[in-house]
Amino acid sequence: MKYEAITIKDIAKALELSTSTVSRALRDSHEISFETKERVIAYAKEMNYRPNPIALSLKEKRSSSIGVLVSEIANSFFSQAINGIESVAQEHGYNVIIAQSKEDYQREVSALNYLASRSVDGILISVSAGTSDFSNINELYLRGMPLVSFDRVVDHLKMHKVKVDNYKGGYEATKHLIKNGYKNIACIASSAYLSITEERVAGYKDALKSSGMAIDETMIDYCLHSGLIYEEVEAVMARMMKQKNKPDAILACSDKITTNVMRYCQIKKIKIPTKIGLLGFSNLDLTDLLTPSLSVVRQPASEMGRIAAELLIKTIESKRALTTFEEVILPTELFQRASSAKKPKVK
Amino acid sequence: MKYEAITIKDIAKALELSTSTVSRALRDSHEISFETKERVIAYAKEMNYRPNPIALSLKEKRSSSIGVLVSEIANSFFSQAINGIESVAQEHGYNVIIAQSKEDYQREVSALNYLASRSVDGILISVSAGTSDFSNINELYLRGMPLVSFDRVVDHLKMHKVKVDNYKGGYEATKHLIKNGYKNIACIASSAYLSITEERVAGYKDALKSSGMAIDETMIDYCLHSGLIYEEVEAVMARMMKQKNKPDAILACSDKITTNVMRYCQIKKIKIPTKIGLLGFSNLDLTDLLTPSLSVVRQPASEMGRIAAELLIKTIESKRALTTFEEVILPTELFQRASSAKKPKVK
DNA sequence: TTGTATGCGTTATCAT
DNA sequence: ATGATAACGCATACAA
Numbered sequence: 001m002k003y004e005a006i007t008i009k010d011i012a013k014a015l016e017l018s019t020s021t022v023s024r025a026l027r028d029s030h031e032i033s034f035e036t037k038e039r040v041i042a043y044a045k046e047m048n049y050r051p052n053p054i055a056l057s058l059k060e061k062r063s064s065s066i067g068v069l070v071s072e073i074a075n076s077f078f079s080q081a082i083n084g085i086e087s088v089a090q091e092h093g094y095n096v097i098i099a100q101s102k103e104d105y106q107r108e109v110s111a112l113n114y115l116a117s118r119s120v121d122g123i124l125i126s127v128s129a130g131t132s133d134f135s136n137i138n139e140l141y142l143r144g145m146p147l148v149s150f151d152r153v154v155d156h157l158k159m160h161k162v163k164v165d166n167y168k169g170g171y172e173a174t175k176h177l178i179k180n181g182y183k184n185i186a187c188i189a190s191s192a193y194l195s196i197t198e199e200r201v202a203g204y205k206d207a208l209k210s211s212g213m214a215i216d217e218t219m220i221d222y223c224l225h226s227g228l229i230y231e232e233v234e235a236v237m238a239r240m241m242k243q244k245n246k247p248d249a250i251l252a253c254s255d256k257i258t259t260n261v262m263r264y265c266q267i268k269k270i271k272i273p274t275k276i277g278l279l280g281f282s283n284l285d286l287t288d289l290l291t292p293s294l295s296v297v298r299q300p301a302s303e304m305g306r307i308a309a310e311l312l313i314k315t316i317e318s319k320r321a322l323t324t325f326e327e328v329i330l331p332t333e334l335f336q337r338a339s340s341a342k343k344p345k346v347k
Numbered sequence: 348m349k350y351e352a353i354t355i356k357d358i359a360k361a362l363e364l365s366t367s368t369v370s371r372a373l374r375d376s377h378e379i380s381f382e383t384k385e386r387v388i389a390y391a392k393e394m395n396y397r398p399n400p401i402a403l404s405l406k407e408k409r410s411s412s413i414g415v416l417v418s419e420i421a422n423s424f425f426s427q428a429i430n431g432i433e434s435v436a437q438e439h440g441y442n443v444i445i446a447q448s449k450e451d452y453q454r455e456v457s458a459l460n461y462l463a464s465r466s467v468d469g470i471l472i473s474v475s476a477g478t479s480d481f482s483n484i485n486e487l488y489l490r491g492m493p494l495v496s497f498d499r500v501v502d503h504l505k506m507h508k509v510k511v512d513n514y515k516g517g518y519e520a521t522k523h524l525i526k527n528g529y530k531n532i533a534c535i536a537s538s539a540y541l542s543i544t545e546e547r548v549a550g551y552k553d554a555l556k557s558s559g560m561a562i563d564e565t566m567i568d569y570c571l572h573s574g575l576i577y578e579e580v581e582a583v584m585a586r587m588m589k590q591k592n593k594p595d596a597i598l599a600c601s602d603k604i605t606t607n608v609m610r611y612c613q614i615k616k617i618k619i620p621t622k623i624g625l626l627g628f629s630n631l632d633l634t635d636l637l638t639p640s641l642s643v644v645r646q647p648a649s650e651m652g653r654i655a656a657e658l659l660i661k662t663i664e665s666k667r668a669l670t671t672f673e674e675v676i677l678p679t680e681l682f683q684r685a686s687s688a689k690k691p692k693v694k
Numbered sequence: 695t696t697g698t699a700t701g702c703g704t705t706a707t708c709a710t
Numbered sequence: 711a712t713g714a715t716a717a718c719g720c721a722t723a724c725a726a
Contacts, residue, residue: 005465005490007719018697033695050464054410055719057401058702065444073433074649078631079426086420086447090458095466097412097442100433104714111437117397118352119442139395145351193362259633285423285606286633302421353719354703370705402703404719580720 004194006047013031015039065095066312067115071103077301084305097292101128111150112136122146124313127154146315150308162308162328164299166196169332170203173279173297177249178211180278186219186247190226190254200253216245237264249277298333304336308341353394362386364610390439412442413659414462414470418450424630424648431652439660448475449570459483469493469663474501476538476573493662497655502542509655509675511646513543516679517550520626520644524596525558529624533594535583535685537573538602547600561590574604584611600631605629647678
């Protein structure tokens with residue numbers, strides 16, 4: 001019943017040829033007679049021959065696969081990015097091997113180690129939030145492993161970088177809220193340790209400044225776990241809604257913060273956007289459907305994945321040693337509901 | 348700068364030993380002197396030696412990796428499932444290679460072919476909606492490739508199956524709509540080729556019957572691409588809303604159908620749930636926040652992935668030829684908004 | 695035009 | 711206790 005996969009050797013034996021002849025015939029070498037070629041190809045097809053990619057990898061010293069390391073696959077941003085990565089990879093004949101760090105440094109190190117041990121030709125990395133020791137990644141660079149970091153990039157590391165313009169995203173989102181009449185705009189951001197957080201908050205601050213509005217530090221807060229835990233967001237919201245200078249709008253700086261602010265408002269029966277405005281960074285499918293006027297800052301996740309993968313494959317295939325590193329910065333998209341947005345009640 | 352990865356041979360040369368001695372020393376064989384072992388291990392560590400997994404694969408005829416074939420990674424159900432799969436795989440020392448068919452039969456075949464050609468030890472499959480020819484999968488079975496299908500299983504195929512109780516899900520969802528006062532409940536389902544579609548629709552029909560309601564075939568329709576394409580859903584909705592017997596509620600049988608029905612209603616300014624009720628199968632994060640009364644049928648995606656992966660790895664590691672096949676059926680979860688739902692205007 | 699031999703990195707089976 | 715050799719499947723330099 002279960003039959004072993006057929007090899008070149010089997011074909012050679014069956015056709016009374018040498019393995020090299022078979023190999024060449026299958027690769028359509030010009031030095032094989034038309035007749036032999038036909039016989040070999042016909043038989044190979046009949047027996048459903050497939051070359052063993054592992055043997056090929058060993059010979060060619062390349063695996064035709066790339067590794068992707070993210071913190072959490074079931075995060076819509078990353079799954080969209082992987083979507084783009086997989087598409088590009090498949091166009092170029094590469095497989096995609098995925099690993100997730102779950103924001104855990106140990107898991108990140110071991111996943112990286114495995115991928116590194118020559119089972120992939122290159123690696124796409126979005127570092128986990130807690131990581132501050134990048135010696136492993138540097139080690140990979142020294143080994144000559146082609147690397148591209150995306151989204152969460154680390155400035156001082158020697159590798160290609162693909163990310164969005166977080167500063168501009170934060171700036172424009174805040175401007176959008178101001179334009180819509182909001183006066184007291186709070187900012188709830190992710191872990192203060194991530195550079196993307198810094199950049200978004202800087203954009204927020206500069207937008208306020210450029211509109212002549214004051215920056216109130218009580219209106220800025222951080223969620224260590226990027227809002228992953230509802231209570232984190234709840235605590236921040238509760239504090240802000242209690243204070244003298246109450247926000248009339250929120251800039252939510254991550255997917256989870258956005259949805260958890262919505263959840264908070266729903267539970268507390270705070271109407272969005274009339275009672276409080278909300279503008280979130282989110283890649284979830286539905287955010288634009290959610291409330292009549294919620295706008296969303298989207299990251300071009302799939303596009304980012306595509307670009308990062310292209311860059312990686314280009315690097316792999318031009319095997320020169322790297323001295324310069326590209327940094328691609330994509331624009332965020334301010335996605336606005338087409339239908340008429342209800343204006344907030346301006347005080 | 349770029350240094351080649353070190354091999355056993357390099358170690359042997361440096362230490363003036365044979366490769367076999369080095370190999371044995373590294374594997375802590377009892378027939379190697381303590382002294383030699385120490386030298387070898389110390390040197391290997393110093394040089395950061397890692398065995399080449401590809402060479403190992405060739406030798407062992409196993410790759411320690413499993414393939415996952417889904418229609419679309421950036422679909423929250425699948426990304427949650429992959430999340431579970433990756434976790435289990437990593438616990439057992441397996442890599443996960445992903446491929447997406449994009450609901451395209453040709454891509455499914457070629458992806459499967461690649462995975463099949465011995466680059467993975469087993470495959471997890473959720474067949475694409477358009478597929479009706481399963482000869483490839485059967486071919487894999489004959490080749491002895493360990494297979495587990497999940498979510499979208501095909502009844503007559505000889506393989507393990509992990510899925511949710513779609514019948515019950517459809518039944519309870521429909522009952523829920525009936526209980527909320529809806530009288531004309533339509534059903535928009537995925538590809539008619541999928542058994543999950545059949546089952547959900549059967550549950551829908553039986554729920555109507557058991558409430559003494561008639562089944563109107565014009566109220567049931569299918570989307571070949573599972574609603575992936577907006578126009579697909581739009582066409583069905585347009586048709587239904589034009590006919591004499593107009594629905595006052597919709598049972599949407601997939602993630603994408605759910606959101607695209609919502610999008611349609613938004614564009615056409617049809618209010619959910621007062622003008623039309625909606626109950627969808629969805630694993631999106633936000634669906635419960637969406638409208639004041641939308642309930643959602645959730646699939647335990649991550650859990651399903653975990654179970655499927657466990658089953659696959661178990662099958663791989665007990666290499667006996669398969670004669671019996673397990674079928675695991677998980678319950679769906681009817682997720683209901685806690686807050687007061689607005690009742691529909693009952694005619 | 696075809697065949698033989700070698701090597702990719704590793705381990706297992708023989709020697710010694 | 712250690713070494714030489716073959717084998718995994720394939721491609722290719724070198725012979726014939």
